[in-house]
Amino acid sequence: MPIKGELLVVSDSLDNCRFLEDLLSRSNWKVTQFSNPNKALIAIEDIRPAVVILDLPLDLMQAKFTALLTLDLETAYVVILPEVNPREVAKFFHKNASDVLIKPFATKRFHEAIDRASEFKSLVRQNLEYRQQLEDANRELNESLHLLELDQIAGNQIQNSLLPKTPFKKNKYQIAYRISPSLYLSGDFVGYNILYDRYLVFYVADVSGHGSSSAFLTVLLKFIFNRILKRHKAHKDLEIMAQAPKGFIEHINREVMALDLDKHLTIFAGSLDTKANKLRYAVASHMPMPLVISNGKAMILKGRGKPVGIFDDAVWKVEEMDLPNKFLLTLVSDGVLEIFPNKSLKEKEKIISQSVLESDGSIEDICKKLGLTEIKDIPDDVTILTIRKNN
DSSP states (O other): OOOEEEEEEEEHHHHHHHHHHHHHTHHHHHHEEEEEEHHHHHHHHHOOOEEEEEOHHHHHHHHHHHHHHHOOOOEEEEEEESSSSHHHHHHHHHHHHHHEEEESOOOOHHHHHHHHHHHHHHHHHHHHHHHHHHHHHHHHHHHHHHHHHHHHHHHHHHHHHOOOOOOOTTEEEEEEEEOSSSSSOSSEEEEEEEEETTTEEEEEEEEEOOOOOHHHHHHEEEHHHHHHHHHHHHHHHHHHHHTTTTTTHHHHHHHHHHOSSOOOOOEEEEEEEETTTHHHEEEEEOOOEEEEEEEEEEEEOOOOOOOBBSSSTTOOEEEEEEESSSSEEEEGGGGGGSSTTTOOOOHHHHHHHHHHHHOOOHHHHHHHHHHHGGGOOOOOOOEEEEEOOOO
């Protein structure tokens, strides 16, 4: 049979050491005896045995080994005492002794005490090893999370640098936005620009999911949007711009489908002709629908369309409407809907309409009326974009 491990017998009597060692002759322990307690202490520190049997006078035991029993969690200590009162026995158990034998004891009882002690301490050692492994894993996890957090912060800074300036003014028109991400990186994004000193083109997008993969699509949207605008500027496509945003969402859909990212997104894309005061727009599953506030009344825009990134051959209809001479167009992402739990969609839309109507039209006041300024941890990204025209 294999050796069970190191076992030290410590006594102030050489005869006692030999007697206890004889009891262990067939137990497959590697036994070392010490009749000098001081040398035993050095050996315990050096060998780190599995079991130590202490057969010493009570005062010597207390003076030399009591503190060690309390501190040494890896070694099992079996204490042998002459007949003493139960209070002294309880003290040794309290000090971390694995077992206490009172002389005289049966050989079977002796072996049972050693086996139980070694098994118990084996579990203790395993638990200590597991604890150390968990502490190491936890430390590595914290380091990884810290690096991830730094990456997320850097990504957030890059994402913010790609957003347009706010507010942006063109004659009597002003466009502004606010994105409140639920994490470092946002799946919501906005883009806008002015072309030919006339067309205010814009979009609000909401990518499914969270994290870097969703944020990557917002960067791709920015790239596609800028590429299309540069092409139109270079070719002076006035007739095509008059039809914008026709074909814009279809183009994005092809790009997203080609990437095969298992991501989809909702978009509201629009083009405002500042000369004719006319809005053309397309809806790709964006909700809630935007509001036009004019003369103290709210009108919800009509339109529907499939989300982007799911259907290869999807087509999005372009709606058209004449705008009032004075208006406030407000778009919010569906993250706003999460703020009002236990409400139906119609009830939520009514709350949004009423909040915008009661506001002064600024992004800050709309957020305040919606209760966004009071929420610390929003459940989803929230975007608010406004376009207003004053006489």
